[in-house]
Amino acid sequence: MTDAPLGLYVHWPYCARICPYCDFNVYKARGDDEALFQSLVADLGYWAERLERRSLVSIHFGGGTPSLMTPAQIGELIGKAELMFGFAPLIEIGLEANPNDSDGFEGFRAAGINRLSLGVQSFQDDALVALGRDHDGAAAHRSHELARKNFDAVSLDLIYAREGQTLADWEAELTAILSEQPGHVSAYQLTIEPGTAFDRRVARGELIPPGDSLGAELYTLTQTLCADAGMTGYEISNHCREGQSSRHNRLYWEGADWIGIGPGAHGRMGNFRSGGRVASTTVLKPAAYIEQVTRTGCGSDIETLSALDEARERILMGLRISDGLDIDRITALTGHSIDLEEAGRLERQGLIGIDDRIVRLTPDGRLYADGIAQLLCP
Known part of the structure; x- marks a missing residue:
């Protein structure tokens, strides 16, 4: 058994609403998700049978909106992962969640989640409407409070460089957020991705995002305000208080190994089959993923990377x-x-x-x- 760190990423592709800026592999939620869940379990078993056994240092449920999974599903998958791989001491088990799913926080905690990434994006009603979000500022505040009561670590996801946003606007908004003493902040500039609803609005002249110069000033201001609030910018867009950095995301940045399961997930593993580092990419559509797992046991295409x-x-x-x-x-x-x-x-x-x-x-x-x-x- 090797001591090299290993993580698990689980992609749940369903969302209650598709945000107009999002280019992730997401689909409108439907009622029957059990077939997809069982495919996740089977796919995890495929990797457990083929990788040298080593303990997981992290599990991350991303998406999509994995907080649309039930606590029972999350708990079962965590239990399967522990049985198949074992857990390292102080394993980080994270979940991405929307503020409107806060009623499930106690259940997620009981299922084994100890870190929550909360997709508030903003605490301002007008900004949330412009971003196409399905919660308001009051829900963002309420969910942040509930998250801190239930989880060891909480990260706030924020979007800035929005249409019409000035330096003074963002300074006031971020200062107010930081006054709540969050443990971790992931602050991202709004990027207009090809094929998104925002991209089509830009093409029609209906949306004018800030230019590069203002975007750079907003970024620099973000770094300054977070640093002044005692939050280390340990990654380009991520800031934390001591001991609150994301262990799972560090696997990506440090080039460690992780398994990816679920439609649209990616993975990286060393010393697999040929001895080289491989990239795994799962099929995108949920139905196709379920079919491939049913047929082959694995939802991924696997490619050996050149040096x-x-x-x-x-x-x-x-x-x-x-x-x-x-x-x-x-x-x-x-x-x-x-x-x-x-x-x-x-x-x-x-x-x-x-x-x-x-x-x-x-x-x-x-x-x-x-x-x-x-x-x-x-």
Whole structure:
């Protein structure tokens, strides 16, 4: 049994309402979800039979809206995971939830959930209407209070850089949110994704999001306000108080292993079959996922990554966290390194710092994280 960390991601694709900015693999909720749930259990069993046994350090229920699952379903899946893999001490078991599902918080806690990611997006009624959300500010406040009573860790998901939002607006809004002393905040700029309802509205001239310059100012303001409130920006969009960082998300950023089950889930695992690192991608539509699991036992297509692709992925993800990118570790794992000449140029421009072979984005560099990662890739 290896000590290498392993996580489990469970994608529940159903939502009560499809948000106009969302490009995730989501579908309008329906009444009969039992067939999908049983396919999740079967898919998990497939991986348990084929991976070297090691304890799970985290489980994360995402979506979609996994808080539409029943506490009994969540509890059963957690129990199956423990039986098949075992749990590491202090395992993090997280659930993404909408404020309107707060009546189920006690049941989710009893089922084994200890971390809640609460999709409030805003506490302001007008902003929630503009974002197409199905809750209001009062529900956001009420659900945050109930979440803190029921779970060891609570994260607030927020969206800023909304249409018409000014620096003064966001400063007042975020300051009020931070005054409630949240343990963790995930604050994301509104991105207009292709194919979404917001994308179509932009094309028709019905929605005008902030430009890049204001977006950068809003981002910088977010970093400043969170830091002043005692919340460390440990990742580009994530801030926390001591001991409240997301253990599961760190698996992604640090290039660890995780299993992905459910329609639209992704996974990464090392030393599987050929000995190389593999990427697993499940089929998207729930009916197709159920059919594939029924037929083959597994809902994923599995591809072995080339060493170069693995190196590039590790650079793209690892550069996001404040811990930084370990040049020697990437070389040891993949045989590839970053572009050192480009790194020197970026360092002279003040966009990255290199200390003891660790590359970190500077505050200015965080504004261009994806572009810098591309430049550093071999």
